[in-house]
Amino acid sequence: MGLFKREKVLINNRLDSLNLEVIDAGEEVVYNLILGNDNVYKPTVKVGDEIEVGMAIAKSTLIPEGFLYSSVSGKVKKLIDSYDYKGRKTAAILIENNKVNSVYNGLTEGHNDKISLLEGLKKYHLLDTKGNELYHNYNRDLDEVTTIIYNATHWDSSTLATPYHLNASTKEILEAVNVLKDTYKNASIFFVFDKASSYNFEKLERTCTSVHFKLVDKSYGYDMSSLLVKENFPKESERSVIVDEFKSLMSIYKAVCLNEPITEEIVSVSVNDSFTKLIKVKIGTKIKDIATALDIKESDYQKVIRNGVISGKALVSTEVSVNQGTASIDYVQVKGLDKERACIRCGACVRVCPVQLYPMELVKHSNKNTLDNFKKYKGMDCVECGLCSYYCPSKISLAHRISLGKSYLTKV
Ligand code: SF4
Numbered sequence: 056m057g058l059f060k061r062e063k064v065l066i067n068n069r070l071d072s073l074n075l076e077v078i079d080a081g082e083e084v085v086y087n088l089i090l091g092n093d094n095v096y097k098p099t100v101k102v103g104d105e106i107e108v109g110m111a112i113a114k115s116t117l118i119p120e121g122f123l124y125s126s127v128s129g130k131v132k133k134l135i136d137s138y139d140y141k142g143r144k145t146a147a148i149l150i151e152n153n154k155v156n157s158v159y160n161g162l163t164e165g166h167n168d169k170i171s172l173l174e175g176l177k178k179y180h181l182l183d184t185k186g187n188e189l190y191h192n193y194n195r196d197l198d199e200v201t202t203i204i205y206n207a208t209h210w211d212s213s214t215l216a217t218p219y220h221l222n223a224s225t226k227e228i229l230e231a232v233n234v235l236k237d238t239y240k241n242a243s244i245f246f247v248f249d250k251a252s253s254y255n256f257e258k259l260e261r262t263c264t265s266v267h268f269k270l271v272d273k274s275y276g277y278d279m280s281s282l283l284v285k286e287n288f289p290k291e292s293e294r295s296v297i298v299d300e301f302k303s304l305m306s307i308y309k310a311v312c313l314n315e316p317i318t319e320e321i322v323s324v325s326v327n328d329s330f331t332k333l334i335k336v337k338i339g340t341k342i343k344d345i346a347t348a349l350d351i352k353e354s355d356y357q358k359v360i361r362n363g364v365i366s367g368k369a370l371v372s373t374e375v376s377v378n379q380g381t382a383s384i385d386y387v388q389v390k391g392l393d394k395e396r397a398c399i400r401c402g403a404c405v406r407v408c409p410v411q412l413y414p415m416e417l418v419k420h421s422n423k424n425t426l427d428n429f430k431k432y433k434g435m436d437c438v439e440c441g442l443c444s445y446y447c448p449s450k451i452s453l454a455h456r457i458s459l460g461k462s463y464l465t466k467v
């Protein structure tokens with residue numbers, strides 16, 4: 056893991072200079088109408104309607120209480136088809152941004168009334184960085200939950216906002232913690248940091264005195280929750296523990312404590328690893344408009360990756376917009392060397408795999424004909440962290456192909 060360590064040192068050096076820059080949304084702001092795991096929304100507005108910040112513009116067809124809210128003010132220009140961050144072509148609402156940001160008076164019906172955690176998660180459709188609905192994670196037998204873990208380990212570029220929140224958002228985090236304590240009365244809350252990231256959490260520790268701060272030996276990506284529990288909380292059963300991203304605490308504060316929709320995200324932006332900025336950006340802002348605002352030229356990159364170069368996803372177009380759960384955007388050059396070549400059997404993928412798999416063997420068996428062998432090599436244990444692909448010198452898309460193998464197996 057030598058390379059990974061070096062990357063962390065670089066990131067830590069950069070953190071000192073991270074100031075939050077507020078980016079204006081572009082002329083056109085786009086809201087995809089499929090959220091999370093295939094939750095389809097139907098527009099509640101029509102072309103020509105005047106919209107304000109915080110106004111509901113679409114309603115969930117799956118969750119009766121769930122709405123989608125505008126993050127800007129302006130006029131509904133048209134209903135279009137547009138790619139989302141998962142590469143799905145979905146119906147979308149395009150709003151012509153008047154840049155006034157006038158806020159809707161009745162922000163939401165019952166605004167400022169107290170709202171429960173589960174109500175807030177549904178009403179504002181809170182998502183994690185992988186696009187999973189938080190509601191499903193938190194909807195448990197309330198008395199049975201004994202441990203709630205927030206993963207604040209540094210993983211990939213998508214967790215650069217963590218050190219910012221450790222300083223700037225302690226009040227919000229405390230309020231979110233209080234909601235959790237009121238909801239799950241038998242639960243202890245843990246914030247988990249990795250030793251190598253050396254984040255300074257003293258201020259938060261002084262503020263959140265009821266929370267346990269735990270240092271662990273390595274980083275865990277967002278898909279590695281089971282591994283985090285297995286290696287650090289071995290006595291916990293799946294039913295009694297909730298694991299979530301540290302970032303979710305800020306969304307819980309907004310949706311539950313303020314009873315307001317999430318209209319912006321704090322996102323780290325890098326260009327070929329040459330600079331990293333932390334920006335506050337409106338949901339619905341197109342990736343290309345962020346580039347323009349930050350003076351990133353088209354010639355500087357050919358690929359844009361959402362939520363981390365190791366385990367994130369390349370976007371199909373710069374027309375894709377920021378959605379809830381976007382934590383980082385990396386604009387990267389594709390060098391000639393990035394083309395896939397034959398495996399040289401160097402073993403790097405085996406060495407970096409956090410769950411001790413043989414990625415190149417799994418790739419051999421990730422096609423429909425040899426799924427028995429895929430199972431035998433424990434392909435279903437892959438946590439899709441992306442490390443094997445990232446460190447493969449032959450640039451083989453190992454993680455992607457293993458993920459395909461897993462999906463074939465879940466369908467048979
Ligand atoms: S993506 Fe690769 S490195 Fe990560 S768990 Fe799966 S096989 Fe291992």
Ligand code: SF4
Pocket residue numbers: 397398399400401402403404405414415443446447448449450451453
């Ligand atoms: S890291 Fe790439 S080249 Fe090395 S053994 Fe694994 S698949 Fe082959």
